[in-house]
Every structure is written in structure tokens, then in C-alpha cells.
Amino acid sequence: MKNLFGAIEAGGTKFVCAVGSGPDDLTEVRFPTTTPQETLGKALAFFAPYKGQLKSIGIGSFGPVDLQRNSPTYGFVTSTPKPGWADTEFAGVFARLFDLPVGFDTDVNGAALGEQRWGAAQGLDNFIYITMGTGIGGGVVAGGKLIHGLVHPELGHMFVPKQPDDTFAGQCPYHGDKCFEGVAAGPAIGARWGTPAHELPADHPAWDLQARYVATALASLVCSFSPQRIILGGGVMGQAHMLNSVREKTVQVxxxxxxxxxxLENINEYLVLPGLGDKAGILGAMVLAEQAFDNR
Incomplete structure (x- = not known):
């Protein structure tokens, strides 16, 4: 009999909750991220029928989050700009109600674990997973383990040089047009051009500018971490024409x-889309649940 795990991919736009044991055994539900009370309430209600059956629950959350186990706010969403969510307890709520081990990490770190187990990073000890959508975030695996440290990597807020032909003021409430997310996340694309990113045609100049920003950021990551592969997820990279442009421009940078x-020779195998598609985050949360159960 397979162990049954609970998983939560907590994004700034939507929550995905699931129970199962892997890619071929997954029952899930999705709903918008609203207030903490409403959203966590829906998640608790989803898992309630499985109480007594689950071995553990894994949570991959938008951040910033507190991952320091000796901290009084471990398992909290902390200084997020998402309205209403700053200083919200998350992991402890599920641990107390279900009396289970709870694995807790960032959503992008979780997605990296999912790709390592079942997706495009299988067999790799050093790689980076990046998602570009409502926000930009990244998980870094080095020596087979996630990098944490002072807090956790915030690749979306690394500074990138402004492109000379870009006069946009930026969307990041902390860094304006100085950081990767401020100039290249989905909302930044929409605000710069006055049209939502997903409505822009493939030949719009937005995409050449976007590819330049992404390539500049990736070149910095290559030089900083020397990953064996970089996996590019999220809705922005879901544009069919983006990947090859990013590959070409990264080599140029x-x-x-x-x-x-x-x-120099295999860039098509070096910069890739997620092997798990949009399931990377929820399956990564399932890996977090497994780890929590193993380390109980």
C-alpha cells in the first residue's frame, strides 16, 4: 500500500492542494489566493476527509517565508508585499490540526525538488529552477541539496542592469526597476506595454526586451552558481517563442x-522547460511531505 501524502503549492495568485504519492497518483483542487483566513480555510477543508490517512503534509509557499526552525515565526509567511499575508502563520496551522509532520519551504524550492525527483533535473546535483509569472523566484540545488542560508535565495530580486532602450519605472515595491522581478515579471510586462503579457503577439517588441532581461539574469546565475542545468518555468516562459530567444541571447551575453x-554546443539541453510542466510545484510539495515524514 502506498503512503498517502498531502501537498500544497501556495502561490500568490492561486493555491493548489493535492493528496497522493507521485505524478501518477494525484488528486488535486485549485482555488484563488484571497485572504489568509479564506484561503487556508479552503485548504484545511480539502484535507479534512483524509485526516488519519495522511502520513505528512508538504507546503511550498510564496514568500518571503521563515525557514529557521529555531525561530518563533518558523513556518510563517513574513515580509511579503501580498496584501494581508505579511506575518501569517502557515505550517503550524496544519501541523496542529492534523497532528502530522509538515515540510515547509518556498514554492520554487519545492518545484526544484519535484524536477529533481521526476522531471528535467533527474540525475543532477547542481541546478537552478526559475519561475517567471506573477512574480519571479528561483530554487538553487547545490551538492544535491537546496541552498537556504540566511533566509532563502531571492533570485527574482537580484539586480539586473537596465536595458538602454527601456524607460519603464519598474514594478517591484522594494526595488523599482533595479531587480529582475521589477522589470521582467508578468505584471511588469503588462504595465510597461499597457496590455497583459499573455495578450501580446509573438512579434511584439516586448518579447525581445524580455529575452534580453532573462538572458542577463541567467548569465549572472551561470557565473555565480555554475549549475549543470537551468530550468525555466512559469507563464512568461510558456510563450512558445521565448525559449529559443533566451537561449540565443544567453550565449551572446x-x-x-x-x-x-x-x-557552447548544447544550450538547448542546458536551458530547458520543466519536465513536469505546471505540476512541478505541487509535486515538489509532495517531496517536501516525504522528507518531513522520513525525518519525523
Whole structure:
């Protein structure tokens, strides 16, 4: 009999809750992220019929979050700009109600674990998962383990140089047009051009500018972490024409400095889409649940 795990992919736009044991055994529900009381209430209600059956629950959450186990706010969403969610307890609510181990991490770290187990990072010890949608975030795996540290990586808020032809003031409430998310997340694209990103045609100049920003950020990550592969997820990268443009421009930005066949000859296998598609986050949360059960 398979172990049954609970999983939550808590995004700033939507929640995905699921029970199961892996990609081929998954029952899930999706609903919008509204207030903490309403959203967590819906998640608790989804898992309630499985009380006594679940071994553990894994949560991959939008952030910032507190991952320090000795902290009084461990398992909280902390300084998020999402209205109403700052300083919200999350993991402890589920641990107390269901009396189960709860694995807790960022949504992008969870997605990285999902890709490592079942997706495009299988067999790799050093890789980066990035998602570009409502926000931009990334999970970094080094030596087979997620990087945490002071808090957790915030790749969406690394600073990127402004493109010379871009006069947009930026969307990040903390950094304006200085950080990756401020100039390249979905809302930034929509605000810059006055049209939602998903409505812009493939030949719109927005996408050339977007690919330049993404390539600049990826080149910095290649030089900083030397990953074996970078996985690019999220709705922005769901544009069919984006991936090849990003690959081409990343090689141009690196300009021959990284002398590796992965960059010079096999860029199509180095910069890839998620092997799990839009299931990376929820399946990664299931890996977090498994880890919590194993470490109970």
C-alpha cells in the first residue's frame, strides 16, 4: 500500500492542494489566493476527509517565508508585499490540526525538488529552477541539496542592469526597476506595454526586451552558481517563442567566457522547460511531505 501524502503549492495568485504519492497518483483542487483566513480555510477543508490517512503534509509557499526552525515565526509567511499575508502563520496551522509532520519551504524550492525527483533535473546535483509569472523566484540545488542560508535565495530580486532602450519605472515595491522581478515579471510586462503579457503577439517588441532581461539574469546565475542545468518555468516562459530567444541571447551575453560544451554546443539541453510542466510545484510539495515524514 502506498503512503498517502498531502501537498500544497501556495502561490500568490492561486493555491493548489493535492493528496497522493507521485505524478501518477494525484488528486488535486485549485482555488484563488484571497485572504489568509479564506484561503487556508479552503485548504484545511480539502484535507479534512483524509485526516488519519495522511502520513505528512508538504507546503511550498510564496514568500518571503521563515525557514529557521529555531525561530518563533518558523513556518510563517513574513515580509511579503501580498496584501494581508505579511506575518501569517502557515505550517503550524496544519501541523496542529492534523497532528502530522509538515515540510515547509518556498514554492520554487519545492518545484526544484519535484524536477529533481521526476522531471528535467533527474540525475543532477547542481541546478537552478526559475519561475517567471506573477512574480519571479528561483530554487538553487547545490551538492544535491537546496541552498537556504540566511533566509532563502531571492533570485527574482537580484539586480539586473537596465536595458538602454527601456524607460519603464519598474514594478517591484522594494526595488523599482533595479531587480529582475521589477522589470521582467508578468505584471511588469503588462504595465510597461499597457496590455497583459499573455495578450501580446509573438512579434511584439516586448518579447525581445524580455529575452534580453532573462538572458542577463541567467548569465549572472551561470557565473555565480555554475549549475549543470537551468530550468525555466512559469507563464512568461510558456510563450512558445521565448525559449529559443533566451537561449540565443544567453550565449551572446556570456560571450564565450564560460568554456563549457553545455553552453557552447548544447544550450538547448542546458536551458530547458520543466519536465513536469505546471505540476512541478505541487509535486515538489509532495517531496517536501516525504522528507518531513522520513525525518519525523
Amino acid at each position: 556570456l560571450n564565450g567566457y564560460i568554456q563549457s560544451p553545455a553552453i
